[in-house]
Each structure stands twice: as C-alpha cells, then as structure tokens.
Amino acid sequence: MNILLIGSGGREHAFAWKLTQSKLCDKLFIAPGNAGTASCGINLPVAVTDFELLSAACISNKVDLILVGPEEPLVKGVFDYFKNNPATQHITVIGPSKEASQLEGSKAFAKAFMQRHNIPTAAYGEFTIDNYTDGVEYIKAHSLPIVLKADGLAAGKGVLICQHTLEALSEFELMLHRSKFGDAGKKVVVEEFLKGIELSVFVLTDGENYLLLPEAKDYKRVGEGDTGLNTGGMGAVSPLPFADAPFLQKVKEKIIEPTIAGLKKDKLEYKGFIFFGLMNDDGEPKVIEYNCRMGDPETEVVIPRIKNDLVELLQATAQQKLHEITIDTDPRFAAAVVAVSGGYPGDYKTDITIQGLEDDVLENSLVFQSGTKQQSGEVVTNGGRVLVVTSFGDTISEAAEQSNYMMEQLYFEGMYYRSDIGYEFP
Known part of the structure; x- marks a missing residue:
C-alpha cells in the first residue's frame, strides 16, 4: 500500500524508518518531511494543515493510509476533512476526529472528560x-x-x-x-500541583480495543539536572525501572480502560495513538494531560523498541482487530539524546551545515533528524531541535553513554545537547 506520513520532526523520521521496514509499504510519502525522511521516502512540500493540498497529493499518489504525526492537523480536523470528502473517504486516517482531539486541544475539555469518567487527575x-x-x-x-x-x-x-x-x-x-x-x-x-515522578504511557486504540506500547520518560528542561527553560524535549528513556507490572496494571485499570470506555460512551471517534502524561504519586498513577498522538522525542525510544510490523498494527487499528495482536518488545533499554540549535528554546540561527551524518553509525545506535533540510547538496539546520540519537544498552546509563558518544561524532555550529539524560537511573 501507499502511505502518507504527515509531519516533519524526529518523531516522523522514526515513523518513516519503521514504516519502510514493512513488506506492506509500497511507497511512502512524507509531508513536508525533513532531510532524514527523504532517505526513507518521497518528501512532499505541503504544510501539515493544508488539507486541500494534502488531499490532492493523496489522490494523485494513490495513497491508501495516512499516519498523522503532530497534533495541530488533528485538532484542526484532518480526520474529518478526509472522511467527509467523497474523493478521499476511502483513505484510512490513523488519528482521532476533531472532537476527540480536544482531549489535547483543550485542557478544560480533557479535565471535564476525566471528571465525568472518574479518571484520577489533579x-x-x-x-x-x-x-x-x-x-x-x-x-x-x-x-x-x-x-x-x-x-x-x-x-x-x-x-x-x-x-x-x-x-x-x-x-x-x-x-x-x-x-x-x-x-x-x-x-x-x-x-x-502533583508530586511524584512523571512518565509517558502510550496506547494504540481502534476505538474498542487497545495495545499498550512501551512507556517512556522525557526531559523537558533545557539545562542539565532538569534546570532552565522548558523545551519540546531534550531526550527520553525507555523502559522505566519503576513502571513495574503492578503499577502498569493500575494504569490500565484506573486510566487507560476508563478512557477507552469514555471515548466510546461519549461517541468520540478515535482510531490512533493516545499519549497519557502521568504522575506516579507514591505508586498511584494520575493523569497530568492527554495528547492525541505520539510524543517527540518519546517516539524515538518507543518505536525502535517495538518489533512488530508497524503497518500491520495500523491496518489492525483501521479494522478494529487490535485484540488479535500481541506487542513484541525489545527488552533492552533505549536512550534518546536531542541536539538543539544554540539559543534554543529562545532565538536561534538556521541554515548551518551539519557535519558527521555521512559517517558510519555505531552498532545499536540510530540517528533521527528533526529540524533539518537539504540545501545545495548539504544537510543544514532548519529548527530548534535538530537531531536525535537513540541507542540501546543493558542499562539506561549504558544506552545514554553510547548516545552521548555518538553525539560527539556529529557537529554544527552552536550545537548543544544534555549529556545527563537518564541521570536518575544508574
């Protein structure tokens, strides 16, 4: 089948890398993509919220399935646009409806939903x-x-x-x-204010059933030791030692299952990923927020740990057959470290040449691009968050150490990354 992936970040490069491993993926198109996704498929110069151009691109390229990466097109109704257009209603869109996307698009909507369905939150x-x-x-x-x-x-x-x-x-x-x-x-x-340890839990749901994906923890602060300004994410680790089977069972019973049942009861059409931002409050999970898509950079540690064929998972989501599938997960630890432009999350320069991408990547490491583009035959910076290195190890610290070593092989002027990702887990 032909697939369109919407987005341009590290999350989308990780998705593209995984999608192209499937025997079911004939052609992959990414809109708009980045310099990294260009090595996985065909980038299309279309904005993520230009539904008219996205629709035309799908028709001309005979696209069968759309995977939506970022939240903005979902909240603005990309699912509804394709569903309500006779020329595109045959195309499967993995992502919730505009109304269901309000779980992320409106904090008040999400809080009322949780209160209505007795889901623990602040x-x-x-x-x-x-x-x-x-x-x-x-x-x-x-x-x-x-x-x-x-x-x-x-x-x-x-x-x-x-x-x-x-x-x-x-x-x-x-x-x-x-x-x-x-x-x-x-x-x-x-x-x-909820006290405790934050974590991110992800599921893929078909509206009736769900698959629990590997959990992760991301690092939002720009400075080491979790100091400084908030960012879109400086790194992530997975799995988490404290997210043991009893804790995750509580997450399922108290949060995930009431959420899926609540979506159904409220007649909110939802086939796609749900991101649960949780607080582990002395062993009790509480919801901080919902996201209606996968996180970034959490995707860069979650997706590489999933051994299943991603296209098969997405097909099962569309056909409401997720109950027939078992997730097969790599037992190793993964750590992602993000390289950002100098000055981020404030003002920063772009169009800076990136060096080292052509070098061999270490075994057990992956390099995902986010804020990059091709310019005059070179890969240059095109955003605040530029690169993500994900590595595997027998411990979180081992995986993080390898990602840091790989980062030392890459360079662009002003490049900065946190070298302490996963510091709480020796």
Whole structure:
C-alpha cells in the first residue's frame, strides 16, 4: 500500500524508518518531511494543515493510509476533512476526529472528560475573562505550588508552575488580560500541583480495543539536572525501572480502560495513538494531560523498541482487530539524546551545515533528524531541535553513554545537547 506520513520532526523520521521496514509499504510519502525522511521516502512540500493540498497529493499518489504525526492537523480536523470528502473517504486516517482531539486541544475539555469518567487527575478550576475575579480568589485560597495551564495549544509552553501566590496572580493576569499565550490562553485551567515522578504511557486504540506500547520518560528542561527553560524535549528513556507490572496494571485499570470506555460512551471517534502524561504519586498513577498522538522525542525510544510490523498494527487499528495482536518488545533499554540549535528554546540561527551524518553509525545506535533540510547538496539546520540519537544498552546509563558518544561524532555550529539524560537511573 501507499502511505502518507504527515509531519516533519524526529518523531516522523522514526515513523518513516519503521514504516519502510514493512513488506506492506509500497511507497511512502512524507509531508513536508525533513532531510532524514527523504532517505526513507518521497518528501512532499505541503504544510501539515493544508488539507486541500494534502488531499490532492493523496489522490494523485494513490495513497491508501495516512499516519498523522503532530497534533495541530488533528485538532484542526484532518480526520474529518478526509472522511467527509467523497474523493478521499476511502483513505484510512490513523488519528482521532476533531472532537476527540480536544482531549489535547483543550485542557478544560480533557479535565471535564476525566471528571465525568472518574479518571484520577489533579483537582482544578477553569476561568476566562468573564469570571476573572473568581479565578483570583481561587488562586489566593490555593495551596502552593500551583499550576496554570493555557487551555489551547501553546507549542508546549502554556504550562506554568508557580511557587508563590503573587507570581501565580501575575501570570494569571498576563494570560487573560494581556494574551500571553494568544488565543490558547483565553481560558485558563488552574490546578493542584502533583508530586511524584512523571512518565509517558502510550496506547494504540481502534476505538474498542487497545495495545499498550512501551512507556517512556522525557526531559523537558533545557539545562542539565532538569534546570532552565522548558523545551519540546531534550531526550527520553525507555523502559522505566519503576513502571513495574503492578503499577502498569493500575494504569490500565484506573486510566487507560476508563478512557477507552469514555471515548466510546461519549461517541468520540478515535482510531490512533493516545499519549497519557502521568504522575506516579507514591505508586498511584494520575493523569497530568492527554495528547492525541505520539510524543517527540518519546517516539524515538518507543518505536525502535517495538518489533512488530508497524503497518500491520495500523491496518489492525483501521479494522478494529487490535485484540488479535500481541506487542513484541525489545527488552533492552533505549536512550534518546536531542541536539538543539544554540539559543534554543529562545532565538536561534538556521541554515548551518551539519557535519558527521555521512559517517558510519555505531552498532545499536540510530540517528533521527528533526529540524533539518537539504540545501545545495548539504544537510543544514532548519529548527530548534535538530537531531536525535537513540541507542540501546543493558542499562539506561549504558544506552545514554553510547548516545552521548555518538553525539560527539556529529557537529554544527552552536550545537548543544544534555549529556545527563537518564541521570536518575544508574
């Protein structure tokens, strides 16, 4: 079959690498892709939210299946667009409907969903400019620290953890009165701070059944020791020593299964990946957030650990046959380290030549590209997060050490990466 992969990051390069290993994949198209995905298939110069051009590309290239990588096209309704167009309704789209994507697109929608279906999460309140004074009083009476979240998509920057009441009140005013996060912050969710260890759990669901995929932990802070500004992700590890069978059983019973049942009960059409951002609160899992797709850079450690044919998994999702499949997982540990442009997550330069990509990659290592493009026969930087190196090992520290060694073989001016990914796991 011919497949279209939508997106341009490291997540999409990992997906493309895995899809092309399938005997079921005849041609792979990536829109818009990057310099790395170009080695796996044919990049198409189409924006992820240009549904009209994506549709035309699918028709002209006889695409049978679409895998959507990032959240923006899902939240804007790419599934519905293809389903409701007679010329494209025969094409399978792996991803939830526009309404179901509100689990990620609206923090308030997600919190109400969890409350309705008795899924453990932090206590919260939601506020707009219309009940601003109620929000001020809510914050004043709340214990510290306190979490403020922009309701909509804010490129991973819309969550603030405030240690002081005055700080929280100031940020609350900036969000609602001064549009700090634009339209995404027109509604603000204020919630309790959950203590514990964060982790990411992923499932693939066909709307009736689900497959539990390998779990992961990502590292959002730009600085070593989890310091500095939040980013889109500086690295990830999988599996997690503390996510043992009893804990994951609690995740299934208290979170995953009520979520799948809730989607069905609420008549939310959902065939695709669900990302559960969880807190392990003294052995009890609680939901921090939902994402309606795979994470990045978590995909770069999760997908390489899955031994199954990915196209077969996606076909089973479309046909509601996931209950017939068992996930086969590589037992080794994987660690992904992300190289970013100098200045990221602030201002940074692009179009900088990357050196070392043509060299042999170490055994048990993979290099995925994210913010890259081809220019005058060279691969150059084209974003904040540029490269991801994933390595395997018998321990997390061994896998991370190999990824760091591989990073030393790569170079571009201003390149920076955290050398302490997985530091909590000796």
